[in-house]
Amino acid sequence: xxxxxxxxxxxxxxxxxxxxxxxxxxxxxxxxxxxxxxxxxxxxxxxxxxxxxxxxxxxxxxxxxxxxxxxxxxxxxxxxxxxxxxxxxxxxxxxxxxxxxxxxxxxxxxxxx
Amino acid sequence: xxxxxxxxxxxxxxxxxxxxxxxxxxxxxxxxxxxxxxxxxxxxxxxxxxxxxxxxxxxxxxxxxxxxxxxxxxxxxxxxxxxxxxxxxxxxxxxxxxxxxxxxxxxxxxxxx
Numbered sequence: 001x002x003x004x005x006x007x008x009x010x011x012x013x014x015x016x017x018x019x020x021x022x023x024x025x026x027x028x029x030x031x032x033x034x035x036x037x038x039x040x041x042x043x044x045x046x047x048x049x050x051x052x053x054x055x056x057x058x059x060x061x062x063x064x065x066x067x068x069x070x071x072x073x074x075x076x077x078x079x080x081x082x083x084x085x086x087x088x089x090x091x092x093x094x095x096x097x098x099x100x101x102x103x104x105x106x107x108x109x110x111x112x113x
Numbered sequence: 114x115x116x117x118x119x120x121x122x123x124x125x126x127x128x129x130x131x132x133x134x135x136x137x138x139x140x141x142x143x144x145x146x147x148x149x150x151x152x153x154x155x156x157x158x159x160x161x162x163x164x165x166x167x168x169x170x171x172x173x174x175x176x177x178x179x180x181x182x183x184x185x186x187x188x189x190x191x192x193x194x195x196x197x198x199x200x201x202x203x204x205x206x207x208x209x210x211x212x213x214x215x216x217x218x219x220x221x222x223x224x225x226x
Contacts, residue, residue, distance in 0.1 A: 004156070033213075042200065042216030043157065058213060090156050101147070102214060104156030 002026055004105035006091050012111045013081045021076040021108050023091030031094045032074035033058075033102065034066060036087040043090060049074055050096070081112045116140065116203040119220040125195075127226050131188040135201035138182045145204045146177060147214070148186050150197040157200065157216075160186065191224045198222075 007022045025032065030051045035043040035058075045058030047066040055066050063085060065077045074093075078085060088109050092102040118136040125131040137146060148160040161168055161175045163184070168175045174187040188195055198219040 035216075040218070042218050043214075044216070045213050048213065088154065092156070101159040101162070102157075103159070106156055107154065 004091055004093055004103055006089075006105040006108050008108060009106070010109045010111075012113065013078075014113055015082060017081050018077070018079050019081065019110075020078075021089055021091075021110075022073070023075065023105060024073045025091075025093040025103070026072065027093060027095075027103065028071070029093035029095045029103075030071070031096055031100075032068065033092040033094075034064075034074070034076045035090045035092065036060065036085075037090060037107075038087050046076065046089075078110075081110075083112045086110060086112045116144075116215070117201045117217055119199070119201055119217065121218070122221040122223070124223050124225055125188075125191045127193060127224050128190055131191040131195065131222060131224070133186040133188075133199050133201075133220060133222060134183065135186070136183045137201070137203050140181050140203055146175065146181075146184050147202040147204050148173070148175065149200045149202065149214075149216075151200070151219070152194075152197040160199075162204075191222075193224050193226065196222060196224045 004025045033048040034046040037043045044060050049055045049068040052071045067075045088107045090107050091105040094100050094102040145164050147162040149157040151157045161173050163175045177184045198221050200219040
C-alpha cells in the first residue's frame with residue numbers, strides 16, 4: 001500500500017516550457033488535491049477534485065490546469081512555466097465524510113529558471 | 114485566511130511533554146480542529162482532530178477548551194523525530210464533497226537533546 005505517490009521528485013524547467021506533474025493514490029479515495037508550498041510558508045490549494053470527473057479551483061489556480069484521469073490519478077499541468085511557479089508541489093487525497101483526513105504525497109520540487 | 118493563531122516557534126527538551134497552543138476564537142459550532150505536522154519538507158502528516166471533547170490517539174492528545182476558542186496539542190514524550198512544523202487548522206465539516214484545509218504558517222517545534 002504505497003499511499004500517495006508523485007512523479008517526478010525534482011524537475012528543472014526553463015521559462016515557457018510545459019510539464020505535467022503526476023499523482024496517484026491507492027487508497028480508493030474520492031477526493032484529491034494539489035497544493036503548492038513556497039519557502040517559509042504554509043500550503044496553498046491550487047485545485048481539487050471532489051470526485052472522479054469533477055475539478056474545482058482553489059486559492060491559487062492561475063497558470064495551472066488539472067485532469068482527474070480516473071479515481072486513482074490527478075495530474076497538474078503547467079502550460080507555460082514562469083519563475084513564480086518555482087515551488088514544492090504536494091498532492092493529497094481523502095475520503096469525504098466525518099473525520100475526513102488528507103493524506104499527502106512526498107512532493108515534487110520544481111525550479112523554473 | 115487561516116482561522117487560527119499559533120506562536121511561531123517553541124523549544125522542548127527530549128523526553129518531556131510538548132504542549133503546543135492554538136487560538137481559534139472565531140470557530141463555529143460545527144467546525145473541527147485539526148492538527149497536521151510537516152517534518153523537514155516532507156508532505157504534511159495528519160496527527161489528530163476534535164470537535165468538542167478531548168481526544169487521544171497513539172501520536173498525541175488534543176485538549177479543547179470548553180468555549181472551544183483555543184486548544185492544545187500534547188506530545189506526551191517528545192523525541193528528536195518530533196521536530197517539525199505543526200499546523201493547527203479549523204475545518205468545517207460537510208457531508209459529501211471536499212473540504213479545503215487552510216494552512217497558516219504553523220509553529221516550528223524544536224526538540225532538543
